[in-house]
Amino acid sequence: MSRTPQEIFQSYVHAGTISRNADALAENFTEDGVFEAPLVPPGGDFPSRLVGREQIRDAMAAYYARPVEAGRSPNFEKSGYVLHTTADPEVFIAEIDTVFDGDGDGDGDGGDDVAVSLVQIFRIRDGKIARLRDYFAPGLVSSDRPE
Template identity: 60%
Template sequence: MPQDHQELEGREEIRRAMAAYYERPATTERTVDVDRTRYVLHTTADPDVFVVEIDTAFDGPAGASDMSLVQIFRLRDGRIALLRDYFASDEVA
């Protein structure tokens, strides 16, 4: 199965890509159910690296659904230097 990923580098490139993502037309009527959404924060031996598991719960016309993702953060001087975001892109509406 081919790997579909996009690599963004630098603050402005990340801002442009995220803005374009959130400006696209919605293809679903799902809404996030904050009460059912959960996350787990994992620390590592490196104080500048942490991992977050997120299970986002949605409600919509077809009923409840979930989307799981994992994010890996690397900090430098207290700022995010690297963020890796892993999720099933076909689940993102």
């Protein structure tokens, strides 16, 4: 049974962003699935390219084992997304606006909310992600962000 783009996207977000469950995240991908973050330099905190469900599982488990930086948890009530289908039934695009509650700069002053926009391009096969290209600002996942 094939899943809709909405179901695939929601499952991916729940497994990754919400629960940080590498096993569940990897199960959203085909056995030979590819995860790419083209704007992230190789060798950084966040993987820039992973090939195969097991590599996705292992690399994301290592990433999720790192502590979440204070002030970096998304506020799902303030965040939103729009899914765009394409002429190719195996491709859909997620346009995402994620809002982090105040003090996203980590200076402890509470500060204003921080909004971050990103785009993900999904290629699906048999209801699973065959390729995901995740375009976001690399500073969001790097421990050497400017203060």
